[in-house]
Amino acid sequence: MYSSLEYSVVDISKQQSVLESIERLLHLAGLELDPRLSVFVIAIVDSKIVACAGIDRDIIKCVAIDPDYRGNNINLGLLEYTIKYANEHGQFHLFLYTKPENKIFFRSCGFYPIVEVPDLVVLMENTPIGIKRYCQQLSLEKKPGNKIGSIVMNANPFTKGHQYLAETAAAECDWLHIFVVNEDASMFSFADRFELVKAGVSHLKNVSVHASSSYIISKATFPSYFLKEQAKIDKAYMGIDLLIFRNYIAPALNITCRFVGTEPTSEVTNAYNEAMAYWLQDSQVSSMPVIPLIVLERIKENNFAISASRVRALLENQCYDEIKALVPPTTWTYLQNKYM
Amino acid sequence: MKKLRRSMLFLPAANAAMLSTSFVYKPDSIMFDLEDAVSIKEKDAARLLVAQTLQLPIYKESGIETVVRINALNTPFGLKDLEAVVRAGVDVVRLPMTNSAEDIHELEQHVERIEKECGRPVGSTKLMAAIESALGVVNAVSIAKSSPRLIGIALAAFDYLVDMQTERGDGTELFYARCAVLHAARVAKIDAFDVVYSNVNDDAGFLNEVNLAKKLGFNGKSLINPRQIELLHNAYAPTAEEVEYSKKVVEAAEEGEKAGLGVISLNGKMIDAPIIARARTIIELAAVSGVRKAI
Amino acid sequence: MKIQKEALAGTLESSDLMVKVSPNSGIEIIVNSEVNKQFGAQIRSVVESTLAQLNVTDGLIVIDDKGALDCAIKARVQCAVLRGAEVEELDWSKLL
Structure with missing residues (x-):
């Protein structure tokens, strides 16, 4: 447990330094910044951004965590915060696309697979009965x-x-x-x-x-x-x-x-x-x-x-x-x- | 034996995992916090979770006293919290930011009304006042004597020190408040609780503070980490020598009684009633907590 | 009582559960649990009795359980339902 772990919401179009931190985090995870994103939920430990998740209307994108901070349930808290933030902004039915290897993690966050293109991508939604x-x-x-x-x-x-x-x-x-x-x-x-x-x-x-x-x-x-x-x-x-x-x-x-x-x-x-x-x-x-x-x-x-x-x-x-x-x-x- | 209140473990009431496992650490009291530890948006959820958690038989079975820190009554949450926890059967309601006896009287009226409404015996809900301001410290005696429901008063440092225009240091900053709260509690014959020690990684610092509180006469301390419970209980446990001596005192007293002696002595020193009473308390305490282990 | 709008309660943490409710005709309960095979039926019965106590007649209730105790299940279901039904005044005799 990190005593100083906090989650917060940022608009990267307004905060250049946060944007740079997020881009660094995404690169560590082998991801690029999706050009449609401006709102991110971030996890902060000791003033450092260690995980992020972007929200594009009803799609969660660009979920990444600093490799040094894996295995501490920070991601789970991040997704929970993201889901709640989206809910508060009227988006209850959420989707995400991810690599098939991340399916198990997102399954533990209440997301269910809809379809999967092997080795490339899986589409998930946050309800077992949506489709x-x-x-x-x-x-x-x-x-x-x-x-x-x-x-x-x-x-x-x-x-x-x-x-x-x-x-x-x-x-x-x-x-x-x-x-x-x-x-x-x-x-x-x-x-x-x-x-x-x-x-x-x-x-x-x-x-x-x-x-x-x-x-x-x-x-x-x-x-x-x-x-x-x-x-x-x-x-x-x-x-x-x-x-x-x-x-x-x-x-x-x-x-x-x-x-x-x-x-x-x-x-x-x-x-x-x-x-x-x-x-x-x-x-x-x-x-x-x-x-x-x-x-x-x-x-x-x-x-x-x-x-x-x-x-x-x-x-x-x-x-x-x-x-x-x-x-x-x-x-x-x-x-x-x-x-x- | 009087209820021991050495350790009062704070738990954020929105956290289901902590709520459902905390009793394994065996604190004397568990305090579910609906106030500072719960965000505004989760007040309703935390209230329901505490109400349901209080239904667990484990607390009664293991003799752990349940305390709920409600939100202040002048917030939109305070009265709702009270409605929930009195009905849910909490042992003690802790009122934050108690500034005067009137605050307790107001709380008491609501508690009595709710007890009547839900069929709980009137008077069965105990109260506790947290003193968190200069005004509260100055009024400590009248607060401590304000209600037969009060089982104790606790000093809370954070807001008090802001009010005093100072900050947490070596303890000098809390000296007057500790003494004032403690005297008030002793005058009213209720328990007194010392402040939280927030650096959970500094065991030595924690133990220093525990020993200070114990020496001053506090019944116990508020805790934020379950790890601190064992350290605290050990520090409050009597030493093997104290227990040995106390046993001899009690033996001598019993023999003296049998022999009808007016004055009892042990190794040539006279022992009077307070010494005997204290010896009995130490033996009882040793039965619960064992003797102090060297750390 | 009917679920009027979508609502959420609980967390994804271990020993907790997340409850999502949404409008529906009739009651439908879907339980997904990490301990589903052992405790699925038990979780469902706690959810059902909690809904019955609150006189919920319509709503879709989706549970993502992470090994929560019954008391947490009850509290989270109550919270999601009360949020989704937009109930402000609570009747504690039905909640405890």
Whole structure:
């Protein structure tokens, strides 16, 4: 026991010396500072910062302890303080990503694993029933049928390409579930994107549109500070995202296949499609059934594949006439009202 | 035999682990602290934890007296603490920052009301006053005599020394307060407790202070580390020579009584009633604590 | 009594437990203990009787136990429930 052990909360954007101490601590643990963090809980022994944990809204990040102070339950106290601090600021449902070797420690802090990408990362939440509850809720939306399709889309904004994908998938399936990525990091707000998707598929009678939950994770908040290499980061992120889909979301709705459009223009999204094939269809990475991935060729307009990014670019350059050919009338009306 | 109160072990009341293991160190009294050791946000949790811990039969079984230091009654927590611990069956309520007899009278009224409400025998909750200010020291006699519920008064150094515009040193700074509190206790025929010694790593310093307190006449001392209990009990234990001599005194007294002698002597020295009473106390103490071991 | 909002009580220290409560329809209790295999049922029964004493009808109660004594379990559950139900005035006859 250290008689002078204290915990406190600091804002590193305001305290340069604390920032430097924390960076030193993170480097000792082989971690980088996550750029989204400013609030840290720290443990202080004899005026020295010996452990830290960052809070990014509902995600605990950058947990590190000075190697000289390990094995004294300082980490446990640190996590307890962090959880209580987050609670006092309205965040009860907390997540963290960590290396699989730290799983046992965080388990002792009341965190439970959701999915794990072997050797890279494990996602945990501070409740044993969080994802189970979410799936129970989701399963109320379950529809009968043998072939149940799914599409996850950002729809930023909803284009004729999305509409074509939805129409084709719906025609092939007994029912189609569309998930709209629920985060406000895009040009169009989630509420607007969600309404545009609903309006754009309202003519299809066997389609449900869902908001993706906090379990369909945001790339923006995904921590990369402990993985460092871009290839590992991408693998970890996509692995977590797709395993949650395969292990929890698909079984809750009896989803049997997932549809995706080809990505001729973007290497990143193409890599995502390849990863999707791996995580959804490999029989080793999960004990849950394989989800066949069905890749549909994108439709084109004037030899250009229709994409939301093209619509955004045209909108920025005020080429409104060209947009009209790329989006369904529902999206067109919305854009007219909002921008023209 | 009168209840021994040599060691009063302070425990932070929010700490479940300490609360559930403290009795293994066998202090004479355990004081659960709801005041300074508990942060504002955890007052409710600590209160409940103490109330439930007091239900453990182990304290009654092992003869450890339970004391709870409540928050001052002029804080939002004091009365809530009192409601909890009186109902939970605590032996003694310790009031911090006692400045006058009125403070004890106010506490006493609340205690009596709660005892009646919960069906606890009126008067069964004992009280203890902590004196932590110059005013408290000056009023020590009236405080000590303020209630039949009072079992003792304790000097607490930290706030007192701030009030006196000085700081902890070799003991000179506490000299008057120690003597004043001790005299008040003796006048009222209740127990007196010396201050906490906070450097838990300095056994020699601790023992110096224990020996000073013992010589002055304090019944015991407040402690913050269970390790200090054994040191303290040993220092308060009679020496083998004292026990040997006391046995001879008692034997001589008993023989003298049988023989109907008015004046009793041992080795040619007269022994009177106070000497005999003290010898009996030493023998009783030795039965509880053994004889003092050389350290 | 119903759990109105999420609340937490206790610590992660050894010999203690952390109790999380949240709104729910009906009572649901989940016990995770480092000594689960031996004492899971015992912990659950302490939690159940504590909830019954307080007349809790609705709430999700999640326990992360670190080998706490029954008295600590009772105190922590009471604290989390009272915080989550936003109860200020305590009825000690139901708590002891």
